Amino acid sequence: MIDLTVNGTQHRVDVSPDMPLLWVLRDELGLTGTKYGCGIAQCGACTVHVEGQAVRSCQLAIGDLSGEVTTIEGLGTPEALHAVQAAWIEHQVAQCGYCQSGQIMQAAALLSVNPAPDDDTIDHAMSANLCRCGTYPRIRAAIHGAAAKLGGA
């Protein structure tokens, strides 16, 4: 049995310790907002926060997890949006939307350490998150928008 805290809720799961956090979230806890895209840390769709840091949940064995996990469902809800989510909606970023959970988690982690990132910083922080639909221009704009709302530049 392995204990973990996700979005403030404690869970106990009976899985192999080498199971990636991604599959604990999706198939054991039913938190499917975190997506499987590549399984090898090439797309970023599975990005969650562990103690506030952006982490690829497909690469983190549940047995190695230490710290509280926040997923897209815990970042904000349709009724109480996180500033990054609000910016994503305001800028109408999503097309298929499948990568956007990971993009938003990555962007939220970026803004938590750098409240006013410039384009180069955004490029650096966000380029490991793949979007096959090509919503990158709006991702850039939404991050600037969220930064402005959060009191950065």
Place this chain on the structure above:
Amino acid sequence: MAVATIARRGFLIASVAIAGGVAFGTWTVRRPADNPLAKGREPGQATFNAWVRIGPDGIVLITPHVDLGQGTTALQSTLIAEEMDLDPGQFTTDPGRPDGAYWNTALAADAVPFRYTDDSIPAEALRDMARSAFKLIGAQVTGGSSTASDSFDKLRHAGAVARETLKAAAAQKTGTDVADLRTESGAVVLKDGTRIAYTDLAGIAAGIDPVKVTKLRDPSEWRLIGHDVPRLDIPAKSTGALTYGIDLTMEGMVHATCRVNPRKGAGMRGFDASRAEGMPGVLHIVTLENGVAVVATNTWYAMQAMKAVRIDWDTAPYPAEQADHWAEVAASFTEERLDSVWRDDGDIPAALNGGAVIETEYRAPYVAHQPLEPLSALVRVTGDRADLWVGHQMPRFVQQRVAKSTGLPESSVHFHNQYVGGSFGHRLEFENIDRAVEVATALKGVPVKLTFTREEDFAQDFPRQIAMARARGVVKDGKVHALDLGIAAASPSRSQAARLGQSIPGPDNQIVAGAWDVPYRLPHHRVTGYAVPGLSPVSSWRSVGASHAGFFADCALDELIHAAGADPLAERLRLIADPVARKVLEAVGEMSDWGAPLGAGQGRGIAFVASFGVPVAEVVEVTMTDRGIRLDRVFVAADVGRVIDPLNFENLVQGGVIWGLGHAINSEITYSDGAAQQTNYHMAEGLRLYQTPEIIVRGLENGTSVRGIGEPPVPPAAPALANAIFAATGQRIREMPFNRHIAFI
């Protein structure tokens, strides 16, 4: 003359249509389809047509074009809501069930061997016949950038009929004259201002025949169409709340994954699953027709155990090595493999005889689709029914296919379409569905969710066709005088049709799409298509044939323009023969300030390709840096006749440009030992955010028909980039992916 031309050209759709007309007679073709919503209607529910259902519990708009991310759900509901006077939030949407009533009225327009600009009597007659064919087979298809054109009139009309019938219901309920009623924001409003919600009229409306509507609203009255209306799916997609097919769960559901021979079409000699059987979470090992599936309590357990299964595969039914694929394409410019000569203006043999002929050769490789949501399917098969929860672009074909494979009647196959995490043509195929049905049939009664690993998704992906072009051209007096373009390609239409158990008797227009029908008037211009048989099966990849043929045609022209010493934009404007396309070129010239000086190492390239009836011009600006080519800015002008959803339009154009640029730069599928060598995104990634240029978009509305924008921005991106690199460096790149020849940042 016209009839002879059609007969000579020959064409699948036309022949199906003619056969259909004979078999069914005129009435069958003309008869309106039955309303599928009328069947399962509950008391108090009203339905006016196949797209609107109202009950005391709310208003449901049916959006049968599946949403792959391109925003079709929002687009379809906007069209209905516009005429029905509904506001966003006053209705829910439902993809509906597979039904012939949802046949695609627009695909026919591009499925005939006439240029998209041709509205002559023979062209329109053949389009009519093709439309009849689509109706007769009840072709419910999302694809070919056809959702906007299929839906524009049809769904506004559906909304208008619902509105007028609800007014009739209100008139009956209140004893007032219909002429004194108006509608607004989901309600009928009486003369005294009293509002009756539509939902309160459902009971009465259910007993009234749908009112006939002959006139739709004038564009000046539109509240939603052409306005910035936010998409309704975006909040859910920004909070992790939207459930894609891969996210579905069900009581008693098991998780599965599979491996099928990566040599497409080849079988399995045998396998050893002894190591997998005892692994954690494993429930079953299922033998498939040409592979193995593992069923487990968690997708990851299934994937781990799958790796432990050893499988002995048969060899590929096509060349094992990539070099042999290319050799086959190169050997296909022959009379024997001639597929079409749909463009033959002037006298090419005479024009090429004697003068200095410029000869060039171009290549476009296989490319994978690889949308970010891996293929999956949730399927439950019992003794008397099958249920499938999965996103697909051709619901009725899924139904027919599964009926066949399970032995159930079609009416017992229940297909539940889902939101899809990208497709780009991937969800026109059936690999995930076929495999999931095999597993679910072996585990009768148990809901099975089968998920491909990304590696399996790459391995099973039917890629974009491989293609090559040979161009010969002549310039004269500073002008382009002659262009003879031969294109050899694997036929995507034939390959797809074969997997549907059909054959295509005539040419495949996708071999030359975007090249043969380009609206230029050259003194001498020939486009010849050659079909390459026997290679890897291929499929529709965002913009299909125009993705290779547009690249070839525009780059070949650009080379001639430079050889003539002409200006790339001015010469294209001189050659363009269609007024709508001309305005697109003029717009992009103005947007990009064409001709203005550029900095050191910078270059500017232009390309024009029309596909799916949409003329698109793009200007790409690049800089040659010490680390390679940097993409600076892209300007795009496209004419779709009517921009229905401006916010989404810009997003789709930008995404299409990024798709076109990214794959042109770094993506290909190559075969070795009969299998794709690329296994995951690190080997075929497209564009990343740091590489993305600024993309400035303008939608024009000069065209006479309403068209879709999902695919048309893709084809001009690669040639505009190649032409820009030439302008910046003097190096001509004639093969995709470009990073085989030049470095990129």
